[in-house]
Amino acid sequence: GAGVSQSPSNKVTEKGKDVELRCDPISGHTALYWYRQSLGQGLEFLIYFQGNSAPDKSGLPSDRFSAERTGGSVSTLTIQRTQQEDSAVYLCASTYGDRNYEQYFGPGTRLTVT
Amino acid sequence: AQSVTQPDIHITVSEGASLELRCNYSYGATPYLFWYVQSPGQGLQLLLKYFSGDTLVQGIKGFEAEFKRSQSSFNLRKPSVQWSEAAEYFCAVGEDNYGQNFVFGPGTRLSVLP
Secondary structure, three states: OOOOEEEOOEEEEOOOOOEEEEEEOOOOOOEEEEEEEOOOOOEEEEEEEEOOOOOEOOOOOOOOEEEEEHHHOOEEEEEOOOOHHHOEEEEEEEEOOOOOOOOEEOOOEEEEEO | OOEEEOOOOEEEEEOOOOEEEOOEEEOOOOOEEEEEEEOOOOOEEEEEEEOOOOOEEEOHHHOEEEEEHHHOEEEEEEOOOOHHHOEEEEEEEEOOOOOOOEEEOOOEEEEEEO
16 A cells, blocks of 8 residues: 655745645554654654544644644644744654554655745 | 664665664663664665564564663664665664654664775
């Protein structure tokens, strides 16, 4: 079956603009994660969705960042009033079940804020 | 909370040489341990995982890792590295628990000389 997909693959935006990044998880996967990977850095956890439960937003770096997941499937990460330090690759992953088993990653969205 | 360290930021080996990438974790109970590989411009792909049982784990592409509880380590090994395996390698640790408690190490960049 299809893997995790993300769109767009690349996004260049001006400082101060809002951006939306999309993630389509693997069909049937109940958990969805967003991570941020800055240049030369590891993965920074942002937010976690599990089924219909309230998301774990503990990793969101500021109130400019928000995410939603509609119908337990597609997720959108929104960054408002983008700053240059938001430039990074944003990775989405999904997994089946309510445990941290292997995560299947999408190819990421490379965001550049100019 | 758990944490993961990868002491080597960058390793260079010759094609055909053996490889060992180090990973140390901090966690009070038996962790779930993972190694992922990220090729340039790609998402992360799971190489192998350890949940319980045999402490020597075989993964894809000829990789293996050994869980050593006494050393809190989960080092990744391969007897003969190919040029195409130059990539970023991430170790990760998770808890058997509801939630996002899944932490990635900072990564080790592997360069392979032809």
